[in-house]
Amino acid sequence: MLPQDIIDHQRLPLDQPDSPAYHQAVKTVKAGLQADGCCVIKNFLSPAGLQAILKEAEDRKCQAYYAPKKRCNIYLGEGNPDEPDDHPQNIFMDRTNGFITADLLGEGTVAHNLYYWPPLRQFLADCLSKTELFIYADPISNMIVNVAQRGQQFNWHYDTNEFTITFLLRAAQAGGHFEYVPNLRNRDDECINEVKKVLAGDRTRVKRLSLTAGDLQFFLGRYSLHQVTPNQGHSERLLLIQSFCENKGISGNPTRVKGLYGKTAPVHEQVRITSDNLLD
Numbered sequence: 001m002l003p004q005d006i007i008d009h010q011r012l013p014l015d016q017p018d019s020p021a022y023h024q025a026v027k028t029v030k031a032g033l034q035a036d037g038c039c040v041i042k043n044f045l046s047p048a049g050l051q052a053i054l055k056e057a058e059d060r061k062c063q064a065y066y067a068p069k070k071r072c073n074i075y076l077g078e079g080n081p082d083e084p085d086d087h088p089q090n091i092f093m094d095r096t097n098g099f100i101t102a103d104l105l106g107e108g109t110v111a112h113n114l115y116y117w118p119p120l121r122q123f124l125a126d127c128l129s130k131t132e133l134f135i136y137a138d139p140i141s142n143m144i145v146n147v148a149q150r151g152q153q154f155n156w157h158y159d160t161n162e163f164t165i166t167f168l169l170r171a172a173q174a175g176g177h178f179e180y181v182p183n184l185r186n187r188d189d190e191c192i193n194e195v196k197k198v199l200a201g202d203r204t205r206v207k208r209l210s211l212t213a214g215d216l217q218f219f220l221g222r223y224s225l226h227q228v229t230p231n232q233g234h235s236e237r238l239l240l241i242q243s244f245c246e247n248k249g250i251s252g253n254p255t256r257v258k259g260l261y262g263k264t265a266p267v268h269e270q271v272r273i274t275s276d277n278l279l280d
Ligand SMILES: O=C(O)CCC(=O)C(=O)O
Pocket: 146, 154, 159, 166, 178, 226, 228, 239, 241
């Protein structure tokens, strides 16, 4: 399937950057991102594009990886014995969802065609006022499908890369809500006291998105804490995630990648390029 046919191309001509429709879309996303680091374009995928990617996820969901470690902190890393018990590194919550990894969505899949389509990348760069964006250079986790069966959830956490787009492929019949706290930390400060408040149940800064299958969500997940609440429906919630970076060659922390996705790639044995010094 051609990339143009995967999306609602008439309304969103991503390969026509001079068109009024393109400018309008960029303007809308910019305003949303500036307000709170998150923005949704309803029905971004065409009905045929959505069906095709949903089928790719359905066909692979039995290969999804469910980590044996079900208790995670917000950095999806180890606890820290040098910090007190109420430090976020030492607060553990349930993460029970699974992932279909990027290596299972290879060349020739519709999801792959969309991810590597240069006009999509340029559109995202324009929305973020960057000259250029790069594919997240992590061959295991740069494009994944989050699978949440009944009762499964994804705890509060931050992402490794600055920027993701997600496509809800099938919503939970009940529950399975995406919630986030815009800009809870920044490049230079973990803002631990604010984080502690959220983990203690303070909902003052928490936002919940209402998404339908086919929507595109833009999200700055490195700085905005987020979670997916337990799926209370009977079918799986399926969501495709494509990640991008401002710099070339960024990959995931090998321990985190192995823990979340059950495997690593040769790139994880090389010296890691990171974009900041946050706890992860
Ligand atoms: O499923 C979602 O809506 C978000 C998943 C997520 O936050 C992640 O995979 O890092």
